[in-house]
Amino acid sequence: MSGTLSKLDHITQQRAAVEENLERLSSGIPTVTTQLSSILQVVAEKRHHLAELERVLSYRIMMLLTELFGLFGSELRCLGPGESMAVSKLLNTYGSESNRPAVTVAVNKPQLSPPEPNQSVSDEYNGVSEMPLANPADSQLSSTTMDSDVASITAVLGMITHLLRLLAVIFNQPLRYPLDMKEGVSRAKVTDLLTPNLSEGDRRFPLYLLRTSALPAYKYAVALLNRDVSALRALLGLTTPTEEATVWNVRTLLQHCLSSYDQVKLF
Numbered sequence: 001m002s003g004t005l006s007k008l009d010h011i012t013q014q015r016a017a018v019e020e021n022l023e024r025l026s027s028g029i030p031t032v033t034t035q036l037s038s039i040l041q042v043v044a045e046k047r048h049h050l051a052e053l054e055r056v057l058s059y060r061i062m063m064l065l066t067e068l069f070g071l072f073g074s075e076l077r078c079l080g081p082g083e084s085m086a087v088s089k090l091l092n093t094y095g096s097e098s099n100r101p102a103v104t105v106a107v108n109k110p111q112l113s114p115p116e117p118n119q120s121v122s123d124e125y126n127g128v129s130e131m132p133l134a135n136p137a138d139s140q141l142s143s144t145t146m147d148s149d150v151a152s153i154t155a156v157l158g159m160i161t162h163l164l165r166l167l168a169v170i171f172n173q174p175l176r177y178p179l180d181m182k183e184g185v186s187r188a189k190v191t192d193l194l195t196p197n198l199s200e201g202d203r204r205f206p207l208y209l210l211r212t213s214a215l216p217a218y219k220y221a222v223a224l225l226n227r228d229v230s231a232l233r234a235l236l237g238l239t240t241p242t243e244e245a246t247v248w249n250v251r252t253l254l255q256h257c258l259s260s261y262d263q264v265k266l267f
Contacts, residue, residue, distance in 0.1 A: 061170055150209055151186075153209075154186050154207070154208040154209070155185070155186060156247070157188060157207040157208070157222070157225065158181070158184075158185035158186050158187075158188045158207065158208075159185065160225065160229075160246065160247075160250055161179045161181060161185070161188040161190075161207060161225065162181060162185060162188075163250065164179060164225070164228055164229065164232065164250075165179050165181070167232055167253075167257075168232070171232070171235060173231075173232065173235055175228045175231070176194070176227060176228060176231050177190050177191060177192055177193075177194075177224040177225070177227060177228050178190070178191045178193070179191075179225075179228070180204065186208060187206070187208055188206075188207040188208070189204045189205060189206050189207060189221070190204070190205050190207060190221045190224045190225055190228075191203050191204050191205075192205065192220075192224055205217045205218070205220050205221035205224065206218060206221055207221045207222065207225060222246070223243075225246065226243040226244060226246055226249070227243065229243070229246065229249050229250055229253065230243050230249070232253060233249060233252075233253050236253070236256055236257070238252070238253065238256055
């Protein structure tokens with residue numbers, strides 16, 4: 001009998017302890033609820049702040065891209081794979097750019113994904129790297145015309161180099177082949193740090209042509225520049241079937257960035 005009473009007393013004590021714990025937990029529920037509400041409010045405020053920051057940064061990036069296109073747009077407008085003319089002829093018209101009517105870059109849906117250069121066009125419109133560089137004796141071009149063409153291409157390559165450097169900073173995307181403009185826009189160079197069989201002194205290639213003996217290095221430099229353009233296009237989800245169409249690829253890259261139809265996902 002005494003053993004049964006002691007067990008009942010023990011059970012009663014356990015029940016009282018459980019009830020006390022339940023009461024303590026019940027009294028703590030409002031405090032926990034208040035703390036959770038405060039945390040949710042802070043999270044909502046932070047989320048709103050981040051969304052506002054993203055909107056401001058996106059707007060600023062689009063402004064910078066617009067400014068870039070304003071700086072380099074005269075060399076990129078009206079150029080497309082549908083134009084049946086050599087790049088040399090296109091570059092020769094740059095001098096009369098101010099006499100042309102103003103042309104705006106279309107951002108409607110059909111031109112967001114413009115047709116890629118086909119083979120017949122790309123054979124003729126194949127970027128700035130295939131500018132005629134033959135000696136005057138081997139062609140009908142005069143020395144003055146050749147010098148003017150080479151200078152025009154050098155200027156275009158320098159401006160594209162400057163543009164790619166700025167885009168790489170905006171998108172926080174290091175270029176695979178770094179670009180150097182320490183000597184000026186018309187003396188831009190590209191560095192190949194990836195090819196293993198190059199010596200340290202031969203890794204920098206000029207994006208300008210001072211003599212015909214440097215033509216192989218010049219063409220290789222343009223090829224590296226085209227790869228940088230392709231890398232930036234791939235970053236934004238754009239394919240590059242024809243890397244040699246340098247100006248066209250840069251133009252469509254800017255059109256994609258500046259398009260108000262589909263915003264570029266930067267975050």
